[in-house]
Amino acid sequence: MDSMGDVLLAGPAVRAVAHGAGRVVLLAGPRGADAAALLPGVDRVVTWCAPWIDPEPPPVEPDDVARLVRVLADTGADRAVVLTSFHQSPLPLALLLRMAGIPWTGAVSDDYPGSLLDLRHRVAPGVPEHERALSLVEAAGFPLPGGDSGRPAVRRPLPDTRRLTGPDGYVAVHVGADAPARELPEALATDTVAALTARGDRVVVTGAAHDEVRAKAVAAGTGTSVAGRTSTAELADVLDRAAVLISGNTGPAHLAAAVGTPVVSLFSPVVPASAWAPQGVPVRVLGDQSAPCAGSRARVCPVPGHPCLTSVTTDDVLAAVDTLLDEEER
Numbered sequence: 343m344d345s346m347g348d349v350l351l352a353g354p355a356v357r358a359v360a361h362g363a364g365r366v367v368l369l370a371g372p373r374g375a376d377a378a379a380l381l382p383g384v385d386r387v388v389t390w391c392a393p394w395i396d397p398e399p400p401p402v403e404p405d406d407v408a409r410l411v412r413v414l415a416d417t418g419a420d421r422a423v424v425l426t427s428f429h430q431s432p433l434p435l436a437l438l439l440r441m442a443g444i445p446w447t448g449a450v451s452d453d454y455p456g457s458l459l460d461l462r463h464r465v466a467p468g469v470p471e472h473e474r475a476l477s478l479v480e481a482a483g484f485p486l487p488g489g490d491s492g493r494p495a496v497r498r499p500l501p502d503t504r505r506l507t508g509p510d511g512y513v514a515v516h517v518g519a520d521a522p523a524r525e526l527p528e529a530l531a532t533d534t535v536a537a538l539t540a541r542g543d544r545v546v547v548t549g550a551a552h553d554e555v556r557a558k559a560v561a562a563g564t565g566t567s568v569a570g571r572t573s574t575a576e577l578a579d580v581l582d583r584a585a586v587l588i589s590g591n592t593g594p595a596h597l598a599a600a601v602g603t604p605v606v607s608l609f610s611p612v613v614p615a616s617a618w619a620p621q622g623v624p625v626r627v628l629g630d631q632s633a634p635c636a637g638s639r640a641r642v643c644p645v646p647g648h649p650c651l652t653s654v655t656t657d658d659v660l661a662a663v664d665t666l667l668d669e670e671e672r
Contacts, residue, residue, distance in 0.1 A: 343392045343435065344427060345520050346574070346593025348471070349374035349381070350600050351621065352425045352604040354492045355475035357383045359423060367417045369435075371396055373520065376574035380496040380600075388413055390646070394434045397520065397641060404572060407438065413443035423482055424449035425475045428467065428617060429639060433458055448482040468616045475594065489568065494600040500579035506568045507580055512544040512604075513663060515582035517560055517569065518553035519592035520639040524610045526590040531560045533656045537562035538663075548572070548580060548594060577618030586666050588659060590616060590651075599623045604666040606659060610643070610650050611636040623671050626662035628654045 349370060360383025367386045370378040373396070375389040391408050393399040400406075422439045424432035424447065432449030436458040441510045448461030455462050463478045476492060479485075486492055504510075515535055518526040535545050541568050549557040549569030557569030572580060577594060581587055582601035589595040591609045596603050599620035609615050611631045633644060633650035638652055643650075 343369065343371045343374070343390075343395045344430070345371070345373040346377040347596040347618075348427055349585075350378040350496075350593070350596040351471040352473050352475050353480060353494045353496075353600065354486065354490070355423075355425060355479045355484075356381050357490060357495075358385070358476060358479045359482075359484045359488075360487045362484045366640070367419060369414070371451050377597070380578065382495060382497050386417075388417070395498060401422060409666075411442045415446065416437060419444050421482070422447045423479055423484075425478070426476065427471065428465075429613075437565045441472075448478060450478050451523065453633065454638055457526050462475045467615055468634060470619075470621055471617050491622070494596060496575075496578055496597075496600045500582060500601075501573075501576050503568075503572065503576050503579045503583070506571060506576075507546050507566065507583060508544070510565075510583040511585050512583070513538055513600070514589075515545055515547050515560065515565070515585045516579055516587060516589040516592065516594045517547060517549040517557050519590045522634070523612050523640050523643040524591040525646070526588065526608050527651050527654075528556060528560060528656060529654070530608070530659070531588075533561055534659045535560055536562060537566045544569075546580060546584065548577060552610050553568065572657045574590075583668070586663055588663065595620045604670060606662040606666065608651050608654060608659075611650075612638050612640045626666060628658055628662060 351578050355636040368384045368390045369377045374415045377557040393402050404646045422444045424435050426432045435449050442527050446460045463481050465474045497552045538545050545565035547557045547561045547565050547567040551570035554570040557567040561567040579597040586604045588606045595605050605620045607627050609627045609629045615627050630650045634645050
């Protein structure tokens with residue numbers, strides 16, 4: 343019910359369920375619905391904005407909630423698994439699933455669920471998010487099939503975006519994030535693009551439509567900005583064709599991992615990297631993970647100057663890029 347990264351990290355668990363189920367309906371929030379449509383194993387996506395999940399929550403409207411309950415009932419589902427992040431409660435949705443008449447529901451829940459859950463699963467803190475979800479669905483009777491790596495992945499083929507980017511093998515730099523505290527600092531991004539292009543690397547800058555002006559400034563006439571020009575599936579292809587991605591702690595970092603591209607992750611420790619760093623590909627995490635904001639879940643940095651990320655230098659980023667590229671060549 344959350345954003346792109348949350349949905350992509352749930353992907354391995356969705357594949358496990360799909361292996362053992364006749365049909366999979368995925369209920370997603372509007373920030374993650376496009377990513378949900380890219381997940382292997384999903385037959386249908388239902389989109390609804392959960393007032394207890396979305397960072398800009400809508401008011402609770404009884405008629406809207408009643409419509410969702412009817413849609414859930416009409417799916418004909420006989421089992422439901424609620425996949426949440428470590429800091430979210432599954433119980434509001436579990437209540438709606440009960441009201442929809444779905445006879446069995448499982449979720450990770452530290453809170454007492456009363457009669458809302460048939461499976462109350464527990465997971466230790468700090469477990470990588472995709473493993474957390476996998477442990478739940480396995481407890482629900484849906485193990486991964488043999489040969490499945492358990493890594494995040496997307497459906498293929500992806501739309502060809504070379505008309506936007508040119509040939510494969512560039513360095514991708516992503517600007518923006520759902521939460522300002524988790525963004526790649528603009529000054530660092532701009533200096534990094536300039537340093538990369540000065541040494542002969544091609545750079546493609548990505549971002550959402552509302553980041554278009556900032557992305558063009560970061561590209562600074564030397565890189566190519568495709569911000570605001572790609573769908574989620576097209577962004578996946580842009581990242582697939584990149585040699586490496588430089589990004590803050592945001593959904594496109596997980597999208598890059600899902601297509602197999604290494605990631606230099608400028609990771610603000612407002613959430614733990616142990617749980618939320620990109621999974622399944624080579625990753626270099628940069629940023630002070632013991633900064634005062636650590637574990638705060640703040641959306642806007644509470645520490646003046648944002649030192650956890652502004653302490654990272656352009657040389658640090660270039661060294662991380664080179665390490666990942668060297669590993670890929672070997």
